[in-house]
Amino acid sequence: xxxxxxxxxxxxxxxxxxxxxxxxxxxxxxxxxxxxxxxxxxxxxxxxxxxxxxxxxxxxxxxxxxxxxxxxxxxxxxxxxxxxxxxxxxxxxxxxxxxxxxxxxxxxxxxxxxxxxxxxxxxxxxxxxxxxxxxxxxxxxxxxxxxxxxxxxxxxxxxxxxxxxxxxxxxxxxxxxxxxxxxxxxxxxxxxxxxxxxxxxxxxxxxxxxxxxxxxxxxxxxxxxxxxxxxxxxxxxxxxxxxxxxxxxxxxxxxxxxxxxxxxxxxxxxxxxxxxxxxxxxxxxxxxxxxxxxxxxxxxxxxxxxxxxxxxxxxxxxxxxxxxxxxxxxxxxxxxxxxxxxxxxxxxxxxxxxxxxxxxxxxxxxxxxxxxxxxxxxxxxxxxxxxxxxxxxxxxxxxxxxxxxxxxxxxxxxxxxxxxxxxxxxxxxxxxxxxxxxx
Amino acid sequence: xxxxxxxxxxxxxxxxxxxxxxxxxxxxxxxxxxxxxxxxxxxxxxxxxxxxxxxxxxxxxxxxxxxxxxxxxxxxxxxxxxxxxxxxxxxxxxxxxxxxxxxxxxxxxxxxxxxxxxxxxxxxxxxxxxxxxxxxxxxxxxxxxxxxxxxxxxxxxxxxxxxxxxxxxxxxxxxxxxxxxxxxxxxxxxxxxxxxxxxxxxxxxxxxxxxxxxxxxxxxxxxxxxxxxxxxxxxxxxxxxxxxxxxxxxxxxxxxxxxxxxxxxxxxxxxxxxxxxxxxxxxxxxxxxxxxxxxxxxxxxxxxxxxxxxxxxxxxxxxxxxxxxxxx
Numbered sequence: 002x003x004x005x006x007x008x009x010x011x012x013x014x015x016x017x018x019x020x021x022x023x024x025x026x027x028x029x030x031x032x033x034x035x036x037x038x039x040x041x042x043x044x045x046x047x048x049x050x051x052x053x054x055x056x057x058x059x060x061x062x063x064x065x066x067x068x069x070x071x072x073x074x075x076x077x078x079x080x081x082x083x084x085x086x087x088x089x090x091x092x093x094x095x096x097x098x099x100x101x102x103x104x105x106x107x108x109x110x111x112x113x114x115x116x117x118x119x120x121x122x123x124x125x126x127x128x129x130x131x132x133x134x135x136x137x138x139x140x141x142x143x144x145x146x147x148x149x150x151x152x153x154x155x156x157x158x159x160x161x162x163x164x165x166x167x168x169x170x171x172x173x174x175x176x177x178x179x180x181x182x183x184x185x186x187x188x189x190x191x192x193x194x195x196x197x198x199x200x201x202x203x204x205x206x207x208x209x210x211x212x213x214x215x216x217x218x219x220x221x222x223x224x225x226x227x228x229x230x231x232x233x234x235x236x237x238x239x240x241x242x243x244x245x246x247x248x249x250x251x252x253x254x255x256x257x258x259x260x261x262x263x264x265x266x267x268x269x270x271x272x273x274x275x276x277x278x279x280x281x282x283x284x285x286x287x288x289x290x291x292x293x294x295x296x297x298x299x300x301x302x303x304x305x306x307x308x309x310x311x312x313x314x315x316x317x318x319x320x321x322x323x324x325x326x327x328x329x330x331x332x333x334x335x336x337x338x339x340x341x342x343x344x345x346x347x348x349x350x351x352x353x354x355x356x357x358x359x360x361x362x363x364x365x366x367x368x369x370x371x372x373x374x375x376x377x378x379x380x381x382x383x384x385x386x387x388x389x390x391x392x393x394x395x396x397x398x399x400x401x402x403x404x405x406x407x408x409x410x411x412x413x414x415x416x417x418x419x420x421x422x423x424x425x426x427x428x429x430x431x432x433x434x435x436x437x438x439x440x
Numbered sequence: 441x442x443x444x445x446x447x448x449x450x451x452x453x454x455x456x457x458x459x460x461x462x463x464x465x466x467x468x469x470x471x472x473x474x475x476x477x478x479x480x481x482x483x484x485x486x487x488x489x490x491x492x493x494x495x496x497x498x499x500x501x502x503x504x505x506x507x508x509x510x511x512x513x514x515x516x517x518x519x520x521x522x523x524x525x526x527x528x529x530x531x532x533x534x535x536x537x538x539x540x541x542x543x544x545x546x547x548x549x550x551x552x553x554x555x556x557x558x559x560x561x562x563x564x565x566x567x568x569x570x571x572x573x574x575x576x577x578x579x580x581x582x583x584x585x586x587x588x589x590x591x592x593x594x595x596x597x598x599x600x601x602x603x604x605x606x607x608x609x610x611x612x613x614x615x616x617x618x619x620x621x622x623x624x625x626x627x628x629x630x631x632x633x634x635x636x637x638x639x640x641x642x643x644x645x646x647x648x649x650x651x652x653x654x655x656x657x658x659x660x661x662x663x664x665x666x667x668x669x670x671x672x673x674x675x676x677x678x679x680x681x682x683x684x685x686x687x688x689x690x691x692x693x694x695x696x697x698x699x700x701x702x703x704x705x706x707x708x709x710x711x712x713x714x715x716x717x718x719x720x721x722x723x724x725x726x727x728x729x730x731x732x733x734x735x736x737x738x739x740x741x742x743x744x745x746x747x748x749x750x751x752x753x754x755x756x757x758x759x760x761x762x763x764x765x766x767x768x
Contacts, residue, residue, distance in 0.1 A: 047689065205736075206737060207736065217725045237586060240686060
């Protein structure tokens, strides 16, 4: 009897502690803006996922440490490990959405596809900086998706613009070596359209996850001898592709990676084979000398609060991209606050902020990232905000820009974006909003 | 082998050979191009065999299907590459070997010994646990980066017969060296199993744990030895794969390719692991290049399993595996 009483007392105490913890959590939620961070710090994609996550988290930490939050409202964040798997990404989303997040950055096009159907119902913004659905640029249909900085359709068009500069593409052959996933397949419609327009032959060569088996792919490249190879890989697939290219004596100078195939984890393991390798760089590369980097050191790393295990990572390509993604999230919240006041924002308010971003050259300088972003302006009809990229080349030790900035050709892309968005709207029974009436 | 099974096996290989040369007959593929794919496939197959050997060794000696072999390859390669930061290659290899023996001892003490005479599926599940533990533990200790392993393998390919054929025939010298290492390993293992008393004891244990124990063969010591040998094989595979791909988490995924290899070659046969590896490597590369475009590409991963499954239909014990007949 006494034993049963003890068990009951313990259960009541446990429930009370649980209740108190939940109340404290709810109180904290009421005072802070919650930004979940979907990451992959383990598994085959971790070498690329880690620096991105470190850059993203460091910027959130910096805003809290340096500014006391966004206009005085602190940011709360929580990492969730996805392993770059769509099911685990959705699991993270479902678990974290109860904490009233305002924006998710899934860092996976596959996860983005899955969440695109969920986010409108939950009123959560999806900021997919440099990835995600290319057609979600059309905000009249995709109200909650923001493929900022550049889409894969932008990337495909810009790569073709670049190689076209070297000579007419008529009769030439371009091979797309791509990760066999929604991410890798994303540029195919644009490359097919461009192959008809420019008269080049397109070879499609999928590589299955995780991308360590590419011998057959590169033997085909050796036999077909394409004039250019576009690499749309991620994680270990990239360094393997560069190594396989040398194994079949394919010239690296004719290889071009997308911006997710052009970072330090892609070229360093390939050693000398990577020398001369080119990739798209969006508007940033491996800048590590901007004011933002000095602030990261001053407010975080000098105080032992930095996220990266080695501070040399600060300023690497993917670190910078994670940091810029966080900047876009924070700026969306800040823009929303201009309209709704300096308080904890809701998803709807941040959606408005993300749709009315206006980051001009002056603001870019204030943010400490001059030369790493192009001026940026989002709207209902353009959730991307910027559609520019340039090429950077690995010299064996450093990345350096080797082209001017290109802007994607929206005379070609806009009709494709609208047609694809409309098709999606019909499939899902969505009525597109009239962007001319959006304020 | 019964006459009908023999005929089916011959028919299978005849069909396979016909399928292999059909690109030249029906798709207008030129001989040098075809030969290049064949060589590339065979070389990949040798690398799969390296991992399959570890699986066969443990299954042969203990009847355990060691799912952790891929994780052991990764663990050995990670240990080696991190040790090479502090010591020369030869010393690092020696220390890694000691680590793998220590790992074998730990697996025997903590996992296998408590499970003696349990069902095979129980032991298999235990190795699954070991695999996940090694993956997680390896990443905690050494991180998830891609580490460069330079053991002096040649990276530049050779173009052969370029006077005879336009463009010549490309051969990866790295793969050739890997094939030589694999051949040396197989020869050493064959001698170990056939000519040494420990090897014979290992085979006795494989036949029947209890019977082997009853005639005085120390089961626990045998298990430590066989896991140590499998650890050594994992180290060799780790060196070859790690040098080729970089030492990284995905190495253990490549090891999954060893599954169709042992299905095809037989779980208990070292020559089976080699022949199975060659057939899988050849089959998947030819299928990817010549059949892949019909399916939108990317078929080599599952095609290996299809090949193994088809073979299983009429020869469940694999090409060189022992036929097991149970009285009921």
